[in-house]
Amino acid sequence: MAQISFENVSKTYPGGKAAALVNFNLNIKDGEFIVLVGPSGCGKTTALRMIAGLEDISGGTLRINDTVANEQAPRDRDIAMVFQSYALYPHLTVAENIAFGLKVRGIKTDVIAKKVRETADLLELTEFLDRKPARLSGGQRQRVAMGRALVRSPNAFLMDEPLSNLDARLRGQMRAEISRLQRMTAVTTVYVTHDQVEAMTMGDRVAVMNKGTIQQLDTPRRLYDKPANMFVASFIGSPPINFMEAAVVSHDGGPAVSCGDFLLPLGISGARLSPRIGGKVILGIRPEHLKVAPQSRSTGVLSAETSFVEDLGATLLLHMSGHGIAIGHANMVEDERDLMKTAPKLKALIDSSHRISRGDAIALTVDPSLVLFFDPETGVTL
Amino acid sequence: MARVSTRRVVFERVTILLITILFLLPVFWLISTAYKPSNQIFSAPPRLTFEPTFDQFRQAFAIFDVVSLVRSSLVISIGTTVLSLLLGVPAGYALARSKSRFAPGFAYFFLAIRMIPAIAALIPFYLLMRDIGLLGTWWAVIVFNTMLNCAFVTWMMFSYFKALPPDMEEAALTDGCTQMGAFLKVAVPTVRSGMIACALFCMMFSWNDFLHPMFLTTLDAKPISVALLTAYGTKDITWGTLGALAHFSTIPIVLMALFMNRYFVQGATNGVQ
Ligand SMILES: Nc1ncnc2c1ncn2[C@@H]1O[C@H](COP(=O)(O)OP(=O)(O)OP(=O)(O)O)[C@@H](O)[C@H]1O
Ligand SMILES: [Mg+2]
Numbered sequence: 001m002a003q004i005s006f007e008n009v010s011k012t013y014p015g016g017k018a019a020a021l022v023n024f025n026l027n028i029k030d031g032e033f034i035v036l037v038g039p040s041g042c043g044k045t046t047a048l049r050m051i052a053g054l055e056d057i058s059g060g061t062l063r064i065n066d067t068v069a070n071e072q073a074p075r076d077r078d079i080a081m082v083f084q085s086y087a088l089y090p091h092l093t094v095a096e097n098i099a100f101g102l103k104v105r106g107i108k109t110d111v112i113a114k115k116v117r118e119t120a121d122l123l124e125l126t127e128f129l130d131r132k133p134a135r136l137s138g139g140q141r142q143r144v145a146m147g148r149a150l151v152r153s154p155n156a157f158l159m160d161e162p163l164s165n166l167d168a169r170l171r172g173q174m175r176a177e178i179s180r181l182q183r184m185t186a187v188t189t190v191y192v193t194h195d196q197v198e199a200m201t202m203g204d205r206v207a208v209m210n211k212g213t214i215q216q217l218d219t220p221r222r223l224y225d226k227p228a229n230m231f232v233a234s235f236i237g238s239p240p241i242n243f244m245e246a247a248v249v250s251h252d253g254g255p256a257v258s259c260g261d262f263l264l265p266l267g268i269s270g271a272r273l274s275p276r277i278g279g280k281v282i283l284g285i286r287p288e289h290l291k292v293a294p295q296s297r298s299t300g301v302l303s304a305e306t307s308f309v310e311d312l313g314a315t316l317l318l319h320m321s322g323h324g325i326a327i328g329h330a331n332m333v334e335d336e337r338d339l340m341k342t343a344p345k346l347k348a349l350i351d352s353s354h355r356i357s358r359g360d361a362i363a364l365t366v367d368p369s370l371v372l373f374f375d376p377e378t379g380v381t382l
Numbered sequence: 383m384a385r386v387s388t389r390r391v392v393f394e395r396v397t398i399l400l401i402t403i404l405f406l407l408p409v410f411w412l413i414s415t416a417y418k419p420s421n422q423i424f425s426a427p428p429r430l431t432f433e434p435t436f437d438q439f440r441q442a443f444a445i446f447d448v449v450s451l452v453r454s455s456l457v458i459s460i461g462t463t464v465l466s467l468l469l470g471v472p473a474g475y476a477l478a479r480s481k482s483r484f485a486p487g488f489a490y491f492f493l494a495i496r497m498i499p500a501i502a503a504l505i506p507f508y509l510l511m512r513d514i515g516l517l518g519t520w521w522a523v524i525v526f527n528t529m530l531n532c533a534f535v536t537w538m539m540f541s542y543f544k545a546l547p548p549d550m551e552e553a554a555l556t557d558g559c560t561q562m563g564a565f566l567k568v569a570v571p572t573v574r575s576g577m578i579a580c581a582l583f584c585m586m587f588s589w590n591d592f593l594h595p596m597f598l599t600t601l602d603a604k605p606i607s608v609a610l611l612t613a614y615g616t617k618d619i620t621w622g623t624l625g626a627l628a629h630f631s632t633i634p635i636v637l638m639a640l641f642m643n644r645y646f647v648q649g650a651t652n653g654v655q
Contacts, residue, residue, distance in 0.1 A: 052552075052556050054552050054555065073555075074552075075556070075557075075559060075560065080556060080557075081556045083549045083553060085547065087547075087552065087553040088550075089553075089554075090550075090572055091571040091572055100557050104554075104557055104558040104563065104567075105558045148553075148557070
């Protein structure tokens with residue numbers, strides 16, 4: 001069992017232009033399931049490999065169970081890692097792969113045999129114990145990699161995108177399976193992914209990273225409800241949140257936001273915007289919070305034209321353009337290209353009982369208490 | 383699988399057979415002379431039928447100390463192979479895993495060593511061996527051939543290790559291995575096919591090598607390649623005797639190649655993905 005803490009850790013690769021990690025701070029509690037999530041190249045793998053002792057630390061302190069671990073050899077940390085490539089030993093059978101770590105540590109043969117059998121049972125690998133990894137399917141290899149980590153009862157599990165090579169169904173299955181195993185063993189786990197569904201469903205806490213720093217460390221619920229900034233808001237949630245630039249105006253004595261011909265009175269939820277009346281703000285509206293309204297041109301209704309409809313079965317994903325509404329105001333966001341790509345159109349996720357097709361005019365409403373507001377200069381949540 | 387037409391298969395087989403015959407004809411001729419009586423070896427046109435005789439073998443054993451020759455050849459080639467791998471495999475690994483940007487350049491430098499004409503190094507090496515008292519022994523040839531082969535093995539193994547993702551060794555490190563343990567228990571077994579290819583290469587090079595042992599060995603350390611080629615042209619040694627002797631210079635290396643080839647194929651199909 002282990003606590004792991006990063007204190008102002010930084011990493012610059014030799015020859016690398018930008019730092020891979022900058023002032024990285026993270027406290028992982030004993031038995032916790034932490035997910036590191038973020039776009040490609042944000043330093044997730046780097047942080048994970050530092051815990052394993054596979055990557056040098058350029059600056060700062062890494063502590064495992066209160067001892068400074070910066071210079072500790074991997075084998076003295078007793079941490080198990082599941083690699084994205086699985087990194088199974090190709091010349092050994094499944095049983096030997098699982099037994100490897102125990103054998104290296106000089107554990108008695110009969111104890112090893114027993115543990116291997118138990119682990120294989122747990123992961124339903126018993127019938128493959130004599131096979132070489134080359135003759136296993138992707139899912140089976142993944143389970144062997146898990147087994148190799150589990151069998152050792154290590155201080156901590158590190159997993160680097162362990163499910164990214166699996167098909168969608170298997171991924172869903174293994175997601176639940178890994179969560180279950182972690183609860184069962186209560187071993188501290190650090191899980192790296194760029195899949196926000198995995199992040200939301202598996203982590204006790206999730207660290208959203210961008211460009212080598214943690215943007216927000218919180219429970220999945222709070223990341224969704226109260227993102228710290230536009231980057232987190234856009235990264236968590238699928239389909240991604242809509243951003244629009246709006247003016248803060250006074251309406252019936254209270255604050256309201258206005259964007260094109262969409263005027264949304266905020267009521268009590270807008271009290272914090274009162275000082276900003278006359279200024280600008282970025283709205284964040286999640287596609288699933290937009291509801292279809294009876295066609296009318298009243299306040300609080302957003303009218304738009306559907307340019308594209310994706311039928312997802314239970315729901316419809318509408319891509320729309322609003323009248324005079326600028327979507328995805330990119331210059332406030334950390335990673336501009338990402339947002340321009342993901343939110344060029346206004347998106348709404350609505351019940352599939354609505355009959356809507358391309359070109360239809362549509363009216364939408366949103367509960368003002370669900371709307372997020374961001375500072376246009378800094379991108380920070382208001 | 384698409385069905386290949388019978389005619390094409392026949393055509394391919396016949397072509398392969400013809401080419402094989404073309405290559406093996408000189409060997410066959412040499413081997414067959416060993417079973418012919420001396421007076422029939424040069425008969426023109428060549429006679430395809432003859433009464434097989436073991437006279438030539440008797441002659442070969444009378445003139446040459448065949449056992450000692452074969453033993454020398456074996457000691458020299460196995461010694462060279464073992465030493466070359468022992469030095470070259472770790473060296474190649476170290477270069478492949480080195481973070482220095484000079485490492486690949488270094489590896490190519492080793493390849494360049496293999497490219498220099500061996501004869502240029504032979505004279506200084508001769509003097510060196512004389513001074514340290516190894517001249518005339520197996521060791522002189524083993525060290526010289528190791529010098530050449532080990533450079534090549536280093537470069538070959540550098541490429542093999544470079545192609546191997548370091549994940550598996552890193553997994554071994556987290557599994558509790560030392561750096562050395564990860565190398566011996568994971569990296570080495572994974573590149574086994576590459577090592578066997580290197581071993582075959584070293585073995586054949588040393589077995590067939592004539593020039594270096596010719597210079598560096600004396601009578602009692604002489605390998606069979608030297609005996610075979612120096613005997614040529616001597617008055618009382620016939621082609622038939624040479625044919626008989628050639629048996630002992632070809633059969634061991636062919637057996638060795640067949641034996642290692644089995645592991646080679648096994649090793650090559652062993653890798654994951
Ligand atoms: N060995 C290396 N040498 C130089 N730069 C590197 C090296 N490894 C990673 N980097 C750089 O460090 C940064 C962080 O890389 P890292 O592998 O941690 O990203 P990641 O978050 O795991 O991305 P992904 O989701 O694509 O796996 C990247 O900009 C990458 O280019
Ligand atoms: Mg990564």
